[in-house]
Amino acid sequence: MTDYLGLLRLDGRVALVTGGGAGIGRATCQALAQAGAHVAVADIDQAAADRVAQEIGRGEAHRLDVADEAEVAAVVDAIVDRHRRIDVLVNNAGLGGRIATIELPTERWRQVHAVNLDGSFFCARAVGRHMLAAGRGAVVNLASIMGLVGGGHYPNLAYHSAKGALVNFTRALACEWAAAGVRVNAVAPTFARTRLTEPLLADAEMAERLLRDTPMGRFVEPEEVAAAILFLASDAARMITGVTLPVDGGWTAR
Numbered sequence: 422m423t424d425y426l427g428l429l430r431l432d433g434r435v436a437l438v439t440g441g442g443a444g445i446g447r448a449t450c451q452a453l454a455q456a457g458a459h460v461a462v463a464d465i466d467q468a469a470a471d472r473v474a475q476e477i478g479r480g481e482a483h484r485l486d487v488a489d490e491a492e493v494a495a496v497v498d499a500i501v502d503r504h505r506r507i508d509v510l511v512n513n514a515g516l517g518g519r520i521a522t523i524e525l526p527t528e529r530w531r532q533v534h535a536v537n538l539d540g541s542f543f544c545a546r547a548v549g550r551h552m553l554a555a556g557r558g559a560v561v562n563l564a565s566i567m568g569l570v571g572g573g574h575y576p577n578l579a580y581h582s583a584k585g586a587l588v589n590f591t592r593a594l595a596c597e598w599a600a601a602g603v604r605v606n607a608v609a610p611t612f613a614r615t616r617l618t619e620p621l622l623a624d625a626e627m628a629e630r631l632l633r634d635t636p637m638g639r640f641v642e643p644e645e646v647a648a649a650i651l652f653l654a655s656d657a658a659r660m661i662t663g664v665t666l667p668v669d670g671g672w673t674a675r
């Protein structure tokens with residue numbers, strides 16, 4: 422009989438998690454490490470990456486700005502030099518920008534796309550080379566419910582645009598790499614209480630409205646997003662590619 426729980430194990434595999442120093446990225450590092458993976462925790466905040474690598478025990482920390490393609494190439498080279506493989510990439514580093522579109526500075530528009538979208542491309546391209554050569558690998562992108570719907574109760578155009586693009590990035594790359602054995606999926610979480618959403622959710626009236634629109638009536642925990650990422654990264658999802666899995670308590674089902 423198939424060892425179904427064993428399919429979730431990642432023993433002997435190497436994972437790279439961007440933005441792994443906090444929030445959903447940190448929980449993802451914990452989940453992948455608990456499943457047996459060696460985790461490269463990469464974050465623009467070196468101290469945060471160090472803390473998480475230490476916390477999970479089986480990992481290493483890298484200072485990385487995903488928007489800098491030379492840095493991405495150097496970190497991926499360092500991981501492959503050391504381990505001769507990368508099996509899992511989680512494109513988690515991201516930031517938003519709650520601001521009316523007519524006030525949105527070009528610089529902020531570019532920055533939000535640079536981190537969420539360009540960063541995912543730089544990492545997928547650099548890691549993909551090794552995954553394609555190995556004939557196996559799993560990429561998981563952090564989209565958002567805001568990549569699946571247009572209405573978020575407040576203006577955040579650059580974020581909607583970048584996360585929406587990531588949904589089709591996920592499909593297109595999945596099609597391109599499927600025959601080579603490399604899967605590409607995404608998760609689309611609803612709101613989690615992290616540093617990213619702190620200013621938004623500190624607005625009690627806003628938090629109340631968001632909860633009213635969530636059929637399950639609560640925010641998602643970072644650990645619940647990490648569990649979905651672990652599933653998509655593992656062989657339990659070995660026939661799944663190109664999907665964006667909502668982890669949203671029913672937000673997009675309405």
Ligand SMILES: NC(=O)c1ccc[n+]([C@@H]2O[C@H](COP(=O)([O-])OP(=O)(O)OC[C@H]3O[C@@H](n4cnc5c(N)ncnc54)[C@H](O)[C@@H]3O)[C@@H](O)[C@H]2O)c1
Nearest residue numbers: 440442443444445465486487514515565612613615616617
């Ligand atoms: N929190 C939510 O409600 C929510 C909902 C949907 C999607 N997401 C997505 O999940 C991902 C993680 O969000 P979070 O809420 O955990 O955020 P967070 O702000 O708590 O953590 C993000 C981490 O990424 C790091 N980071 C920021 N810019 C970086 C860069 N250029 N290069 C490398 N690392 C960088 C930060 O230092 C931080 O450690 C993001 O892509 C976000 O858009 C979050």
